[in-house]
Amino acid sequence: MEKIIFHIDVNSAFLSWEAVYRLAHKGGREDLREMVSAVGGDTSQRHGIILAKSIPAKKYGIQTGEAIWEAKQKCPHLTLVPPNYTLYDKCSRAFMEILKEYSDVVEPYSIDEAFLDMSASCHLFGTPKETAEKMKEQIGKRLGFTVNVGISTNKLLAKMASDFQKPDQVHTLYPEEIQEKMWILPIRDLFFVGRATEKKLRSMGIYTVGDLAKSDLSWLKGILKKQGEILWGFANGVDLSPVLAEPIENKGYGNSITIPFDVTKEEMADQVLLSLCETVASRLRADQVQIRVVSVGIRYGDFSYVSHQNVLYNPTNITLEIYKTACKLFREVWNGEPVRHLGIHTARAKGERSWRQQSFLDEVDYEKLSKLDGTVDAIRSCFGMDSVMRTVFLGHPIYHMSGGVWRGSNSPL
Numbered sequence: 001m002e003k004i005i006f007h008i009d010v011n012s013a014f015l016s017w018e019a020v021y022r023l024a025h026k027g028g029r030e031d032l033r034e035m036v037s038a039v040g041g042d043t044s045q046r047h048g049i050i051l052a053k054s055i056p057a058k059k060y061g062i063q064t065g066e067a068i069w070e071a072k073q074k075c076p077h078l079t080l081v082p083p084n085y086t087l088y089d090k091c092s093r094a095f096m097e098i099l100k101e102y103s104d105v106v107e108p109y110s111i112d113e114a115f116l117d118m119s120a121s122c123h124l125f126g127t128p129k130e131t132a133e134k135m136k137e138q139i140g141k142r143l144g145f146t147v148n149v150g151i152s153t154n155k156l157l158a159k160m161a162s163d164f165q166k167p168d169q170v171h172t173l174y175p176e177e178i179q180e181k182m183w184i185l186p187i188r189d190l191f192f193v194g195r196a197t198e199k200k201l202r203s204m205g206i207y208t209v210g211d212l213a214k215s216d217l218s219w220l221k222g223i224l225k226k227q228g229e230i231l232w233g234f235a236n237g238v239d240l241s242p243v244l245a246e247p248i249e250n251k252g253y254g255n256s257i258t259i260p261f262d263v264t265k266e267e268m269a270d271q272v273l274l275s276l277c278e279t280v281a282s283r284l285r286a287d288q289v290q291i292r293v294v295s296v297g298i299r300y301g302d303f304s305y306v307s308h309q310n311v312l313y314n315p316t317n318i319t320l321e322i323y324k325t326a327c328k329l330f331r332e333v334w335n336g337e338p339v340r341h342l343g344i345h346t347a348r349a350k351g352e353r354s355w356r357q358q359s360f361l362d363e364v365d366y367e368k369l370s371k372l373d374g375t376v377d378a379i380r381s382c383f384g385m386d387s388v389m390r391t392v393f394l395g396h397p398i399y400h401m402s403g404g405v406w407r408g409s410n411s412p413l
Contacts, residue, residue, distance in 0.1 A: 256343030
């Protein structure tokens, strides 16, 4: 049976979700999607980038990922709204639930896009294009926002198809359509080609996807190594990766944060590290795994980066044990310069086990700490993550479970 793969992408997700929420629940009269508007992070917290933009804003050259000050220079009257990640999580879950009505094999690719393997279920709804139209219309009627749907025989081509003309469209990109629809695109539109790669390819005389597809593979590999082979395959529509309903087992867990101010003292760095360890360790326990490697990453004010890691004597998911190691690593690698960004990363994650190798030098009751963490997790699960926090965070600017993106108006996670 020939594969039928869909890629569904919410149009300007954060902005669309903000617009629908304000119109439906806040009594809004203007639709952000029809205005020159964007969702952007808080410049005072160093999260000052454009996260999503409206189609009218795109006409001013405003791009996702650029600094807010750059966007304001392009369009001084740009309407900017802060992100609300709690809302976006809810919208994403509702979006994914509709997709599961069409297929048992749904792979979330990000908060606002997913792949569906429709090979075994598409015939229940009609032709692939009819099914995609029904799906798109159902999402619009039930949730109020629009999506693009790409249809093909593999994930790469389906994703490329969904990026064609927007919004609220269904596009196909079957293998026999590659030359007509994909080879004419500029090389920057090919999946996996970033700015640096685009610049490199253009210097090699490759300006379109077709130029890359028709290039000599051995020549590409000689210059770009393995990446050249991958990109050549993509340009020719080659992708063997399956749609995975279950996520691949996580071998490492991590979190990081750009701090709202420069950290110049060990005590403040310790507080940031503790907030990150709270988040990472809670994820480890939720997945019932323990880790053996802890590393700390530091980005200084000049954007230089350094990291340091340590292998633990025992696997663990205990917050304070990971925190103690992180503080030690920080002190060993920090050069005393102001710190802009801190990260905690763990590795060698394996299924949780009940025993640990004891040492005569141990002065810590790890069993007691493990039970305490479990109790705190249970309370936070029932009453929210702010229901229990360590007193060290009271009255301080660092949120007690930091990292990643900002949720709601005040709380980062």
